[in-house]
Amino acid sequence: MTEPRRGPGSRPGHGPFGPDAGDDGAVTVEAAVSLLALVVAVVALVWGMSLVGAQLAVGEASRAAARAAARGASDTDVAAEARSTVAAAEVRIARDAARVQVEVSAVAAPPGLLGGLGSFRLSSTSTAAREPGSLP
Numbered sequence: 001m002t003e004p005r006r007g008p009g010s011r012p013g014h015g016p017f018g019p020d021a022g023d024d025g026a027v028t029v030e031a032a033v034s035l036l037a038l039v040v041a042v043v044a045l046v047w048g049m050s051l052v053g054a055q056l057a058v059g060e061a062s063r064a065a066a067r068a069a070a071r072g073a074s075d076t077d078v079a080a081e082a083r084s085t086v087a088a089a090e091v092r093i094a095r096d097a098a099r100v101q102v103e104v105s106a107v108a109a110p111p112g113l114l115g116g117l118g119s120f121r122l123s124s125t126s127t128a129a130r131e132p133g134s135l136p
Contacts, residue, residue, distance in 0.1 A: 047110055054086075054108050055122045061085035062104040062126040069093060069100035070128035078102060101127045 065082035073081070079091040082104045092103040105123035109115055 043111070043114065047114065051108055051120060051122070054106065055124070057086050058089070058104050058106055058122045059124040059126075061089055062102050062124040065091060065093075065102040065104060066100060066126035066128040069095065069102055070131050072131070072133075095130075097130075099127055099129055101125060 061082040061084075064085060065078045068081040069078045075093050078093055079089075082089050082091045082102065086104060086106050088106055090105045094101040103123065103125040105121055107119050107121055109119040110117055
């Protein structure tokens with residue numbers, strides 16, 4: 001005896017009333033959620049890499065400013081040297097008889113909607129020996 005002929009979707013457990021009845025479009029929703037998570041992860045990764053670059057720039061600014069201070073440059077010139085690398089830098093200068101110490105710091109905030117997560121303070125301190133003949 002042969003099995004009675006059925007129409008499309010009429011296999012037992014399938015079709016409009018079987019266990020798979022409400023799954024139309026589920027793959028699309030899962031793909032959209034996965035894509036959103038991927039975009040957020042990529043943005044966070046790119047921002048993290050930009051933080052590394054910004055920290056390197058702050059470090060270079062503090063080294064350049066410390067070299068300028070060791071040569072006897074004024075505090076204004078030392079701060080200008082640091083701000084030539086990091087525009088919004090805060091600069092602190094400490095001098096004694098033998099050394100100068102320059103701390104450069106800047107604030108980095110995440111882009112776009114991630115801005116609500118807070119910001120990071122990047123900082124670097126460099127010390128240099130005073131050069132002979134530099135003004136105290």
